[in-house]
Amino acid sequence: MDDDPLALERQVCFALATASRSVIKLYRPVLEPLGLTHPQYLVMLALWERSPRSLRDIADALLLEPPTLTPLLKRLEAVGYLERRRNPANERELGIELTETGRALRERAEQVPVRVAEQLGLPREFLEEVRGALDVLVRASVAVGAKAAAPVV
Numbered sequence: 001m002d003d004d005p006l007a008l009e010r011q012v013c014f015a016l017a018t019a020s021r022s023v024i025k026l027y028r029p030v031l032e033p034l035g036l037t038h039p040q041y042l043v044m045l046a047l048w049e050r051s052p053r054s055l056r057d058i059a060d061a062l063l064l065e066p067p068t069l070t071p072l073l074k075r076l077e078a079v080g081y082l083e084r085r086r087n088p089a090n091e092r093e094l095g096i097e098l099t100e101t102g103r104a105l106r107e108r109a110e111q112v113p114v115r116v117a118e119q120l121g122l123p124r125e126f127l128e129e130v131r132g133a134l135d136v137l138v139r140a141s142v143a144v145g146a147k148a149a150a151p152v153v
Contacts, residue, residue, distance in 0.1 A: 012137075023116070030115045034108055035079055041112070043072050047082060048106045052097035055084075063142065081105060 008014055027038045036044065046061045047053060055073070059066045073096060076082050081102035087093040117127060 016137075023120075026116050026119050027112070030112050034105060034112075036109075039072055040076055041109070043069065043076060044081065044102065044105065044109065047096065047098050047102065048109075051082075051103075052095050054087075055094040055096060058096060063138075076102070 004010070024038050027041065031038060031041050034041075042062055043058060046058050049061075053061075055066050055069060059069055062069070073082065073084055077084055080099055083097050083099055085095045085097070087095055117124065120127070
């Protein structure tokens with residue numbers, strides 16, 4: 001069974017999917033007092049890094065398609081964390097900017113990574129090593145995706 005290339009426990013995709021689901025599950029109760037879901041938290045992280053940003057810029061940072069972000073942005077706007085505005089010079093470009101309330105939320109959110117790490121009970125160095133390995137994996141998969149999407153000449 002150890003030699004079976006299709007054994008479930010040997011699949012990178014299975015390990016990533018189950019790790020992702022189980023870790024994100026830990027975020028739910030930590031994010032709930034902030035009024036954020038995990039996908040909304042990722043959008044806010046991007047905006048806390050830099051605001052304003054364009055919809056395309058946020059989508060690129062999160063490796064998502066802009067239509068996927070639209071409902072998230074609408075909900076975040078409805079609770080007063082951000083504002084969406086069309087660029088008068090280019091109506092197709094949507095700008096996203098934190099409100100004062102959205103900026104203030106950052107201070108409360110600073111405890112999120114600490115609390116999740118405490119729940120995991122793993123050393124910070126190990127978590128940083130895993131994140132680094134995942135960064136390498138993501139870059140490699142994005143590069144393969146970019147090659148596959150490139151037009152053939």
